[in-house]
Amino acid sequence: MTDAVSRTEREDFQATTDPAVMESADRGEANLLTYHELYNLWERQQWSVQDLDFSQDRVDWHERISEEERFQRMYSLSSFFIGEQRVASELGPMMRAAPREDMRLFLCTQIADEARHVEFFDRFYREVGVLESDNLQARLEETSAHTSKEFERLFDQMLKDRVDRIAREPEDLETLVEAVTLYHMVIEGMLALTGQHFIIMYNEEQGTLPGFVEGFNNIARDEHRHVAFGARFLREMAQADPKYGQAVQRMLGEVAPIAEGVLTPPWYEEGMDLFGYSLEDTRAFAAKCLERRLKVIGLAPVA
Ligand SMILES: [Fe+2]
Ligand SMILES: [Fe+2]
Structure with missing residues (x-):
C-alpha cells in the first residue's frame, strides 16, 4: 500500500495538523490548531484559480489520453465538480449553527474555499473543453450523468437532510455533529482526500495535466x-x-456502505486498476486516514 504520509510530508500540508498527515496520530496524539490558528493559516495559504495554466492540460486531454481513459476519469472529475458545488451550498447553515464565534469565523473561510474549488473545476472543464455546455449550471447538469446512486444518496439525502434540519433548528447540536461527521470526516477526509491522493500521483507518474495537478494539490x-x-x-x-x-460512531456506521460505494466507480470490474492502484489500496488508504483522525478525536475505530 502507498504510504499514507509520503505525499503529504510537505511543510504546508503538515502545517494544517490534519491527523491523517501526522505520524503521531497513530499514538492518538496531534497538536490540533485552534479555530483562530486555522483562520490565520487560511490567510497564509491563499491561491488563485485564475493563475493556473491549463494549456498543456488541453493538449493532454484531447491528444494523449485515450477515449476510454477519458470516460473512466469522468467519474472522479464529475464527483469532485458536483461534490464541491454541493458542499459549498450546504455549509452556510452549518456555519450559522456552530456554537462559537471562532468556529463560525473559520467556517466562513471554508465557504470561500469551497467556492474556489467549484471555480477550479469549472475553469478546467471550460479551458480544456471537457464538455459541450457553455455555462456553469449546464456543465454541472451535463457532468452529473457520470456520478453514481451512492454519490447522490450521500450528498442529496444524507447530508442535505441534516443540513435542512440544522437550518430550521440551529440549536440542534447533535445533528450538527452528524453533519460535521458526514462533511468533514467522510466526504472531505475519506473520499475527497483519498481520490486526490491517487489522482495526483497517477498524473505525476504519467506526466499528464500539469495545471490540474497544481490546482488539485x-x-x-x-x-x-x-x-x-x-x-x-x-x-x-x-x-x-x-x-x-x-x-459520530453511529453516523460512521450508517454511512460506511455508501462511502464504500462512492469509492467504487460504476464502471469498475473485479481486479481492475484504479489510476494504477487496486480498489483495496484505495480502501486501505481511506480507512487509515479515518483511523488516525478517530484516535485523535478519542474514539475507537468503527468495525
Ligand atoms: Fe472542503
Ligand atoms: Fe472543497
Whole structure:
C-alpha cells in the first residue's frame, strides 16, 4: 500500500495538523490548531484559480489520453465538480449553527474555499473543453450523468437532510455533529482526500495535466485544513458529552456502505486498476486516514 504520509510530508500540508498527515496520530496524539490558528493559516495559504495554466492540460486531454481513459476519469472529475458545488451550498447553515464565534469565523473561510474549488473545476472543464455546455449550471447538469446512486444518496439525502434540519433548528447540536461527521470526516477526509491522493500521483507518474495537478494539490491542502477543523470540533464535542461521541460512531456506521460505494466507480470490474492502484489500496488508504483522525478525536475505530 502507498504510504499514507509520503505525499503529504510537505511543510504546508503538515502545517494544517490534519491527523491523517501526522505520524503521531497513530499514538492518538496531534497538536490540533485552534479555530483562530486555522483562520490565520487560511490567510497564509491563499491561491488563485485564475493563475493556473491549463494549456498543456488541453493538449493532454484531447491528444494523449485515450477515449476510454477519458470516460473512466469522468467519474472522479464529475464527483469532485458536483461534490464541491454541493458542499459549498450546504455549509452556510452549518456555519450559522456552530456554537462559537471562532468556529463560525473559520467556517466562513471554508465557504470561500469551497467556492474556489467549484471555480477550479469549472475553469478546467471550460479551458480544456471537457464538455459541450457553455455555462456553469449546464456543465454541472451535463457532468452529473457520470456520478453514481451512492454519490447522490450521500450528498442529496444524507447530508442535505441534516443540513435542512440544522437550518430550521440551529440549536440542534447533535445533528450538527452528524453533519460535521458526514462533511468533514467522510466526504472531505475519506473520499475527497483519498481520490486526490491517487489522482495526483497517477498524473505525476504519467506526466499528464500539469495545471490540474497544481490546482488539485492546492485543493488538497485546503481540505486538510477543513478536516483539521472537523477533528477539533468533534473532539471538543465528544469530550463535552459522550452522546456526541456516540453520534459520530453511529453516523460512521450508517454511512460506511455508501462511502464504500462512492469509492467504487460504476464502471469498475473485479481486479481492475484504479489510476494504477487496486480498489483495496484505495480502501486501505481511506480507512487509515479515518483511523488516525478517530484516535485523535478519542474514539475507537468503527468495525
Ligand atoms: Fe472543497
Ligand atoms: Fe472542503
